[in-house]
């Protein structure tokens with residue numbers, strides 16, 4: 001995803017960890033020792049914390065208190081970020097640099113310890129990690145060509161994992177001199193994607209500057225802090241390749257990534273891994289009317305995804 005400089009930022013976050021006043025019962029703030037150690041290695045982010053979000057069970061950033069529109073939600077100094085060099089379209093050079101930096105111990109261990117591991121679902125969901133059979137079943141021609149090109153150029157097997165770290169969590173940030181830098185920004189890189197997010201990524205990749213997420217609306221305690229990945233024009237195939245999920249809704253995350261993968265493994269080779277009957281059932285559920293405007297939107301989007309599967 002991209003970040004561009006903005007003259008905006010207002011007040012800085014003050015120090016000290018905040019205790020949540022009242023978090024929704026579905027949210028659990030992670031307290032495992034690795035996460036605690038990682039959070040302590042950062043300038044304190046008083047308004048937010050890293051949390052495990054139920055029932056999806058994914059990790060993300062959650063507000064610990066109400067935050068006003070225009071205030072910074074996250075602020076990480078450029079010096080705490082990992083600069084992987086000048087922007088390239090090809091993820092291989094920054095991936096190799098990251099591999100080298102991690103292996104040589106150059107990167108703070110407390111951060112390396114909280115990166116998704118090679119066994120994580122996040123990694124396994126990424127298109128390039130799928131078996132040939134799984135990939136072919138999706139029929140994304142563009143990705144198949146990409147996957148073959150990648151395979152032909154890879155200097156070592158495990159480089160795919162570092163490519164995943166680059167494509168799924170590195171930001172391009174301007175350095176103030178017209179150059180884009182590839183940055184891995186601890187903590188900020190824990191923000192999940194929501195195409196409706198109005199929060200603003202801002203900052204400059206230079207000494208003395210910070211990388212920030214500024215509230216694009218008032219945020220309530222317990223709300224997840226999401227950002228919008230990409231330019232907004234990427235297709236489902238690019239999202240699957242880079243992030244391992246479909247951008248249109250969280251339900252589609254299951255439909256496209258987890259479900260497809262699991263079902264194909266079980267030998268059910270059907271369109272998108274969803275059996276005819278399951279798709280019919282989902283369509284039936286879409287006829288509901290609850291959830292107001294948001295509900296209607298989600299139904300529309302899931303419908304679009306099903307249409308897409310039907311068309312494969």
Ligand SMILES: C[S@@+](CC[C@H](N)C(=O)[O-])C[C@H]1O[C@@H](n2cnc3c(N)ncnc32)[C@H](O)[C@@H]1O
Pocket residue numbers: 058059060115116122123168169189190191192193194242243244245250253
């Ligand atoms: C920049 S990281 C975000 C933090 C990540 N959840 C973590 O625990 O490290 C991007 C990855 O988070 C997951 N992710 C982000 N937004 C998501 C969403 N809306 N639905 C499903 N997974 C998402 C995907 O695995 C993606 O590759």
